[in-house]
């Protein structure tokens with residue numbers, strides 16, 4: 533049986549922190565589905581299609597990764613995709629409480645679905661999509677945080693190029 537995991541998130545936009553988790557996830561699973569949540573409460577900069585296109589562009593060399601969007605409960609999506617594991621990255625202690633709550637709820641309502649937490653690599657422990665957007669919007673250098681495709685898209689959004 534193929535080991536399939538879903539890596540959900542807002543990805544507004546994808547950063548090297550997310551890519552690090554995806555690439556490490558591929559060492560554990562046969563296939564990773566990157567799932568962009570369509571019902572995020574967050575006020576997004578990129579549309580869902582733009583986010584999906586960016587993720588596809590930066591992961592075009594990974595045939596075992598697919599990119600999708602989902603609406604509604606994550607656990608329902610996981611079941612439709614016949615995956616049994618949700619991957620989440622943990623950055624700092626501050627992530628723990630929220631992630632713990634979500635994982636417990638998902639475990640309760642989605643019988644048999646496990647959440648696998650991966651510690652974010654040290655160099656990305658402070659990263660978030662919001663902080664990258666803020667630095668970029670103020671014309672700061674974001675080379676070390678996002679791939680070139682994402683940097684180009686961000687700078688265009690902010691009218692910098």
Ligand code: COA
Pocket residue numbers: 540541542543544547548549550553569571572604605606607621622623633634635637638652656659660661662663
């Ligand atoms: N490295 C760097 N940054 C990381 C990271 C990593 N490894 N992992 C997460 N982040 C950052 C993201 O960039 C994001 O930053 P931002 O807040 O500035 O945008 C932040 O951490 C957390 O974002 P993300 O991982 O995308 O989670 P989220 O809280 O936006 O979304 C969902 C979480 C989509 C999984 C959750 O809301 C969900 O499941 N929604 C579906 C509805 C549902 O089922 N609800 C019931 C849940 S019990």
